[in-house]
Amino acid sequence: VVLVLSFYIIVEESAVKTLFQNVIPNEYQEFASSLVWSVTNRLGDWLRGQLILGGVIGGLYFLVFSIIGLPYALLLAIFGELLEFIPYVGPLVAGMPAVIIAMTISPLHALFTFVAMIIIQQIENNILVPKIMERAVGLNPIMSILAVLIGAQLFGIFGDLFAIPVATAISVISVEFYQYRQRRSS
Secondary structure: OHHHHHHHHHHOHHHHHHHHHHHOOHHHHHHHHHHHHHHHHHHHHHHHHHHHHHHHHHHHHHHHHHHHOOOOHHHHHHHHHHHHHOOOHHHHHHHHHHHHHHHHHOHHHHHHHHHHHHHHHHHHHHHHHHHHHHHHHOOOHHHHHHHHHHHHHHHHHHHHHHHHHHHHHHHHHHHHHHHHHHHHHO
């Protein structure tokens, strides 16, 4: 969504400017334009953070699957990396083929694979996501965790998926609005 939105904003720059001119009063156009670009840039940072996170998780999967001795370790790791964008369901779907393939070797391999995937997911959810998102978008790790918990509680999987981008947008909007009010009052 971020990539598509950014692409269309760039391609349709004149349409966006026309929309701003028709919808937003003249005195707020500069602020609104700055706000849209700030949010878009920060969401781009979030997407880069997601890509880094996917790469780290894919690397961990590859390492663990190789150590366990799973065939197709690289393919399974890439599959898991791609599904990282889908909270809850993605790791579950990524884990099923790995466990099934491990089961063809032995039940013990399947157990090791299952336990390894749970450990990787715990490391991701409790350490990697908060720290990577803090560096990518400047969102405090506590705020990241709270955003994910609130988003998941209110809107389920979709709330979890969009929790960090929404929290990031709210953070940028609040900072930009505060700075705008400070500039106007001085």
